[in-house]
Amino acid sequence: MKKFLKPHEREHILGTVYGWPMGLWFTLFFTVPLGIIILYSFLKRGLYGGVEWEFSLTAYRQMFNPSFGKVVLRTLWISILSTFICIFLAIPCGYAMAKSKHQTFLLFLIIIPFWTNSLIRVYAWISILSTEGFINNLLIRMGIINQGLKLIYNNGAVVLVLIYMYLPFAILPLFTTIDKFDFSLLDAAHDLGATKLEAIVKVMFPNIRSGLSTAFIFTFIPIFGAYAVPLLVGGKDSTMIGNIIVDQVSKTRNWPLASAFSMVLTLISLVGVFWMLYNGKREQHLQKKTTQQTLEHNIKSHHTHRGKA
Amino acid sequence: MKGVEVTVKRVSRSYGDFKALDDVSVGIQKGEFFSLLGPSGCGKTTLLRIIAGFDYPDSGSVAFDAKDILSLPPEKRQSNTVFQTYALFPHLTVYENIAFPLRLRRVDAKTIDAKVQEYVRLVQLEEHVYKKPSMLSGGQKQRVAIARALINEPSVLLLDEPLSALDAKLRQNLLIELDQIHDKVGITFIYVTHDQSEALSVSDRIAVMNKGKILQIGSPYEIYEAPATRFVAQFIGETNIFSATVLSCEPYEDEYMLCVDVPALKEKVYVTDAEAQQVGSSLDFTVRPEKVRISLNPPRSTNKTLNTFKGVVDEPVYSGFQSKFYVKLETAAETQVKVFKQHTAFLEDGPDIEWKDTVYVSWTAGDGYLVKDTER
Numbered sequence: 031m032k033k034f035l036k037p038h039e040r041e042h043i044l045g046t047v048y049g050w051p052m053g054l055w056f057t058l059f060f061t062v063p064l065g066i067i068i069l070y071s072f073l074k075r076g077l078y079g080g081v082e083w084e085f086s087l088t089a090y091r092q093m094f095n096p097s098f099g100k101v102v103l104r105t106l107w108i109s110i111l112s113t114f115i116c117i118f119l120a121i122p123c124g125y126a127m128a129k130s131k132h133q134t135f136l137l138f139l140i141i142i143p144f145w146t147n148s149l150i151r152v153y154a155w156i157s158i159l160s161t162e163g164f165i166n167n168l169l170i171r172m173g174i175i176n177q178g179l180k181l182i183y184n185n186g187a188v189v190l191v192l193i194y195m196y197l198p199f200a201i202l203p204l205f206t207t208i209d210k211f212d213f214s215l216l217d218a219a220h221d222l223g224a225t226k227l228e229a230i231v232k233v234m235f236p237n238i239r240s241g242l243s244t245a246f247i248f249t250f251i252p253i254f255g256a257y258a259v260p261l262l263v264g265g266k267d268s269t270m271i272g273n274i275i276v277d278q279v280s281k282t283r284n285w286p287l288a289s290a291f292s293m294v295l296t297l298i299s300l301v302g303v304f305w306m307l308y309n310g311k312r313e314q315h316l317q318k319k320t321t322q323q324t325l326e327h328n329i330k331s332h333h334t335h336r337g338k339a
Numbered sequence: 340m341k342g343v344e345v346t347v348k349r350v351s352r353s354y355g356d357f358k359a360l361d362d363v364s365v366g367i368q369k370g371e372f373f374s375l376l377g378p379s380g381c382g383k384t385t386l387l388r389i390i391a392g393f394d395y396p397d398s399g400s401v402a403f404d405a406k407d408i409l410s411l412p413p414e415k416r417q418s419n420t421v422f423q424t425y426a427l428f429p430h431l432t433v434y435e436n437i438a439f440p441l442r443l444r445r446v447d448a449k450t451i452d453a454k455v456q457e458y459v460r461l462v463q464l465e466e467h468v469y470k471k472p473s474m475l476s477g478g479q480k481q482r483v484a485i486a487r488a489l490i491n492e493p494s495v496l497l498l499d500e501p502l503s504a505l506d507a508k509l510r511q512n513l514l515i516e517l518d519q520i521h522d523k524v525g526i527t528f529i530y531v532t533h534d535q536s537e538a539l540s541v542s543d544r545i546a547v548m549n550k551g552k553i554l555q556i557g558s559p560y561e562i563y564e565a566p567a568t569r570f571v572a573q574f575i576g577e578t579n580i581f582s583a584t585v586l587s588c589e590p591y592e593d594e595y596m597l598c599v600d601v602p603a604l605k606e607k608v609y610v611t612d613a614e615a616q617q618v619g620s621s622l623d624f625t626v627r628p629e630k631v632r633i634s635l636n637p638p639r640s641t642n643k644t645l646n647t648f649k650g651v652v653d654e655p656v657y658s659g660f661q662s663k664f665y666v667k668l669e670t671a672a673e674t675q676v677k678v679f680k681q682h683t684a685f686l687e688d689g690p691d692i693e694w695k696d697t698v699y700v701s702w703t704a705g706d707g708y709l710v711k712d713t714e715r
Contacts, residue, residue, distance in 0.1 A: 218426035220413040222440040223491060232443075236430040320670050 062297070071289035079283040089286035093294075098274065105254060105270040108185065113250040116200040119193070120245055127282035128211070137205075140198045147194060152262050155191050156182060159263065171207075183265040191259050200247040207241025208234075234249040240309060247306050251299045271295060342370040343403040343417065343494040343526035345390065352385055359385040360396065361551035367529060367544075372521050374530045374538040377548035378574065383531045384499060386548075390529065391420045391497050402496065402627040418495040419488035423503060425480045427472040433459075433483050434468045440491045459666045461520060461555050468603040478509045485520065495527045502537065514541055535575045539563065547571050567706070569623045572710050576627065583608070583624040583709070585616045596644065596704060599624055609644040610635040610707035622709045629704030630706040633664055633692060644704040650676065652696045662690050666700050676700055 035043070043061045071089050073081040092098070143151065158164045161178035169175045181187060211234060219229035235242070257272030264270075271291055278288035345367040347423055352360040362384045363372045375383040388394040391402055392413030401409055408416055419440075427436050434441075437458055441451045459465055462482035472480055481501055489494060501517075502510045516542045521528050532538050538545050539559040546556045547570075555567035566572035572580055583599040586607065590596075594611045601608050601624055608624060616622065632638070653675060654665040664678045678700055682690070692698060 057536075212424070212426070212427045214422055214424055215415070215428060218422060218428075219439075220393075220422070221391060221418075221420045222487065223414045223443045225414060229444060233428055237428075 067289045067292050069289075070317075071293050073286050075284045076285050077286060079279075080084055081285055086286070089284075089290040092287050093290055096312060099115060101269050101274055103272060104185075104268075105272075108189055108192070108260075108270065109250055109254040109256075112189050112253050113246060114194070114202075115157075115189070115193050116197050116249045117204075117242065117245050119197060120200035120204045121208075123197075123201045124208045124241070127201070127205045128209040129213075133209075140201055144197065149258060149262075152191060152197070155187075155194065155263060157286050159187055159190075182263055183268075185264065185268050187263040188256075188260050188268050190268075192253050192256060193257065196249040196253055199252070200245040203244035203248060204238065204241045207238040207244075211237055243306050243309050247302045250301055255295050341363060341494065341525045343380055343493060344369050344405070345373075345527060345529065346402045346405065347386070347390070348400045348401075348402070350386070350389060350396045350401065352382075352389065352394065354394045358551045360389075363399070363548075363551070363553055365546055365553060365556060367527060370525050370527055372518070372528045372530065372541055372543045373550060374532060374542040374545045376535060376545050376574075379533055381469045381548040382551040383533075383548050387420075387497050387499055387529060387531045390495070391418055392416050403455065415605055416461065417493050418497055419491055419493040420497040420499060421481070421484045421488050421501045423500040423600040425472070425484045425504075427480055427483055427487075432469050432471055433464060433475070436483055437486045437490055439487060450455065454490055458490050461489070461523065462486045462516075475710065477505050478513055481505065481513060486518070489520075489524060493526065495529060496524075498528065498530045500531055500533065503532070503534070508535070525645070537576070549574070566625075566710055569625075569710050572623070572625045572708075577625050577677060577679075578625050579631070580623055580625040580710075581674075583622050585618050585620050585622065587620060588616050590615075597709070599709070603671060603674045604648065604668065606646075606648070608646050608707065609704040610709060612709050616709065622711060624707060625710055626702050626707045628663070629679040631676065631678045631702045633666070633678045633680055633698050633699050633700050635692060638701045642703075645701055646704070646707070647699055647701040648676065649697065649699055652692060652694055652698055655690065655692065655694055657690055662692070664692065664698070666698060 070081055072085055072087070074084045074086045074088065076082050083229045127133060130136055156163070159182040160166075161180065161182070163181070165181060166175075166178040170178070190212060215233050215237070216229045219233045220226070224232065255272050256270055260268045260273055261276075271294065275291045277289045277294075278284045278291070347363060347365045347367075350360055350363045351358070356708050363382070363386060364594065375386060377383050382495075385394060389396050392408075392411065395409070399493050401408055403417060428439065431439065434455055438451050438455050439453060446454075459468055462485055464482055464486065465478060467475060467479060472483065475483065481504075484501070498517075502513055505513065512539055517528075521541075530538070539562070542559055544556060544558055545562050547554045547562060549570050555562060555571050557565075562571065563575055566575060569580060572578050581601045581603040583601045585597055586600050587594055587598045591611060594613055595615050597610050597612055597616060599608050599610060599622070610624060613674065637649075638645060648666075648668050650666040650668040653667040656663040656665075659682075661682060662680050664680065665675045666678055668676060680690075680692070
């Protein structure tokens with residue numbers, strides 16, 4: 031007799047089949063290269079780029095060079111500052127969008143910048159900020175200043191352009207969670223004596239936590255690995271980890287060191303992703319537990335009620 | 340008596356072309372259980388939101404004990420609200436939800452604990468203190484909302500259709516509980532509902548609203564027995580209502596006995612009224628179905644003011660404690676008269692009146708009522 035599969039068994043097999051192409055793709059183009067980077071970071075540098083097949087921790091030791099330390103610290107403060115400003119700006123944006131009648135149009139506006147290549151958008155900022163750029167020209171014509179201000183090639187310009195580039199990535203997840211937020215809770219909080227700020231901090235923030243953490247990850251990780259922005263609008267003191275990696279690969283030709291720095295980026299990103307997963311899992315778990323308990327409770331109370339009567 | 344007097348004076352509020360409130364005035368007494376009753380879109384919730392401070396009138400004033408409150412934000416008003424959707428904070432436990440207003444005022448932990456325990460006992464939620472709102476049933480959630488709204492010791496409690504999301508049995512129980520809570524705390528309750536039976540059963544007074552206007556303010560008894568307009572008569576309870584023209588009007592005891600022509604019944608009807616009416620004026624005649632008697636034999640009384648009609652049972656509806664009959668009249672076949680008959684005695688073979696039976700329906704002149712139709 032022919033063996034029939036039970037529905038859940040079939041689903042299981044189908045799942046595996048559907049999973050294959052993606053698994054293969056990730057293995058070939060993600061896991062294997064990552065493995066190569068890990069491997070390279072533990073090898074000796076070749077004289078003209080490449081590596082010599084000999085185990086060594088030199089790359090990791092070189093990372094503790096004070097000049098690199100400064101870059102790591104700068105990368106950290108630039109990333110944290112830009113991320114927080116992004117989220118700070120994104121919360122009211124998401125709030126306004128969730129409340130607006132023209133949601134689709136506003137979403138469309140946020141997506142428009144993605145139609146243009148990000149490098150071109152950075153060049154646009156150069157033409158806006160440079161000494162003969164738009165802002166300086168405008169200010170000179172208005173007679174407010176008589177000499178171009180130095181707006182570009184410094185850390186401020188880097189932070190500004192990074193915020194510009196990654197703000198949409200903070201707005202979108204915040205918008206989706208705020209859109210699901212029950213605004214009558216804010217009314218309730220006011221009614222119970224909370225000021226506007228108290229209501230937002232004590233009632234809204236705890237309820238949009240998943241959006242906040244997603245926005246944080248979506249902006250912090252790419253900003254931490256930024257390369258083009260500090261290169262194009264930063265000064266000589268604006269180097270970030272991304273720039274070191276490029277320099278080590280293409281100029282200094284120290285591939286193990288570049289790999290070691292990449293590992294740092296990957297690890298920090300991983301910590302973020304795990305934090306996000308943990309948050310999501312915990313929320314899910316809590317919800318699952320509560321529905322289960324409510325169900326049990328309802329069944330129990332139903333029966334005890336009957337028993338009494 | 341605790342609580343405050345709430346005075347609403349000439350309040351209007353429009354949303355674009357839609358007039359949600361049209362020159363509404365109402366005075367609510369200290370400690371009163373006052374209901375705003377009306378169909379959806381009649382403006383009752385808008386009025387409540389204006390009193391709570393979530394909405395602002397285009398004109399008019401609202402005062403608590405003669406002190407204008409419109410300039411105050413919601414958090415500064417002595418009122419608290421129980422929301423239709425409960426609006427419990429999902430990230431906080433029942434305990435923290437109830438303690439929320441006290442934590443905002445930075446009350447010390449000991450006082451908070453004592454007060455939370457007190458209000459948890461008031462709404463009988465002792466077992467559920469450490470649960471999150473998502474683990475509670477609808478009735479329990481509503482109790483948390485009530486405790487949370489009361490813990491600030493407001494002078495006015497505003498209830499926005501608090502029971503509409505619950506099933507019928509639970510609604511009845513919570514309604515009685517709400518009334519008991521009102522007796523205990525003694526503050527002014529303003530209760531918004533579209534359910535006339537809820538409003539009738541607990542209110543001291545009711546304001547019936549429609550299309551942004553208050554049609555009648557009165558005790559449940561007054562509203563039911565002496566509706567001011569055709570709308571009130573139809574909205575509160577069930578009734579038979581027909582257009583009528585006054586044929587004659589004579590003093591009768593301390594009232595007036597009127598004879599009116601009711602085209603729908605193709606017959607004259609006798610009805611008493613407290614006021615004299617002009618002969619020839621158009622009014623609406625109404626009689627409640629439970630005041631109409633139904634029998635298989637003609638009534639023995641020969642009093643000419645007993646209105647009697649012969650008809651056929653078109654549709655009997657048995658519902659245990661009573662039966663509803665829709666009776667098609669012999670004189671006017673297109674008109675149905677609704678009659679309720681209470682089953683007070685045990686019936687061996689089921690209801691004695693059945694489908695297609697020829698019956699007599701009758702009511703005395705005193706049981707009918709005349710209303711003005713303001714909306715015609």
